[in-house]
Amino acid sequence: MNWDAHLRLRHVRTFLEIARAESVSIAADRINITQPAVSRSLKELEEMLGTQLFDRVGRGLRLNEAGRVFQAHASASMVELMRGRDRLAKDGDLTTRLSIGVLPTAATNLLPRAALTFREEMPHVRLHILTGPNWLLFNQLRDGILDLVVGRMPEKDAATGVTFQQLYIEDVVLVCRPGHSILSKRTPEDHIAEHTLILPPGGAVISQTVERYLASIGLPEMRGAFETVALPVGRKIVGNSDALWFISRGVVADELAARSLVAVELASPLLSGxxxxxxxxxAPINVERSVFAECLQRGV
Known part of the structure; x- marks a missing residue:
């Protein structure tokens, strides 16, 4: 079958929907056409490409290696087409909204930089930025209330139905006020239990990371006097006491740079993620989400 003469946008759209749903019937419902029409479009596309794009797994379909290669190019092509459509259609009014959930580690620097870049590229889009506990943001992501979430990779339970694209590796730091006695210790790990701790609450993404670290240094039952990942609260408590705070480095990056808070030297790969x-x-293809993801990547 001749590619130039027969390839249609419906072939690409149908393929991408099947790849997301891993099901012909679900794809048909999403794009509001019949199952035979979906199957026919896929068959025609595979004939044009000269290769199968899916393997059958039970009653579903799963992308094979050729399918994954084609998906990468097809997704990029669809995004560019939609971006071109939007640039021609918009008159500068804020007519579209992109909803983003942000966890504390990305809220201080990464997301604000990306938001400003995104505003320059897509001035017609209103960014709706939400913060909240990990469980809430990922539930809203799965429910379609949020278009994407920016932050630490979710733990296994929260990751159900979610794809994750890594931007960078970040560690959890133990911070204190300048001049704290623990900074002079050769092995500060041995003195953590002597001080008041601020730990991430149970719903925070870094909670299990910190628990694993404490267990690794012989403090599996250690509990914090305070639980928070909120910068204004943690910063104030640490700055006015001898409390120690386990928190993602990104949350306190400005304070560490200004030396209003100091990171205790802890050598442990368990605290990186x-x-x-x-x-x-x-989630369906969304040009605004794709452009914002590009802005985040450029801001790293």
Missing amino acids: PVGISIARS
């Missing part, structure tokens, strides 16, 4: 973009597997 990926930060990136989370998107619901069922």
Whole structure:
């Protein structure tokens, strides 16, 4: 079958919907056409490409290696087409909204930089930025209330139905006020239990990371006198006491640079983890979301 003469936008759109849903019937419902029409479009596309794009797994379909290669190019092409459509259609009014959930580690520097870049590229889009506990943001992402979430990679339970794209690796730091006695210790890990701790609450993404670290140094039952990942609260308590605070480095980056807070030297890979973009597997193609993801990548 001749590619130039027969390829249509419906072939690409149908393929992308099947890839997301891993099901012909679900894809048909999403794009509001019949299942036979979906199957026919896929068959025609595979004939044009000269290769199968999916393997059958039970009653579903799963992308094979050729399908994954084609998906990368097809997704990029659709995004560019939609971006061109939007640039021609918009007259400068704020007529579109992109809803973003941001976890504390990305809220201080990464997301504000990306938001300003995005505003220059897509001035017609209003950014709706929400903060909140990990469980709430990822539930809203799966429910379609949020278009993407920016922050630490979710733990296994929260990651159901979500894809994650890593931007960078970030560590959790133990911070204190300048001049704190623990800064002079050769092995500060041995003195953590002597001080009041501020720990992330149970719903925070870094909670289990900190718990694993404390267990690794012999403090599996250690509990914090305070629980927060909120910068104004933690900064004030630490700055006015001998309390120690486990928090993502990105949350306190400005304070560490200004030396109003100091990071205690802890050598442990257990405190490092990926930060990136989370998107619901069922989310349809969205040009605004794709452009914002590009802005985040450029801001790293």
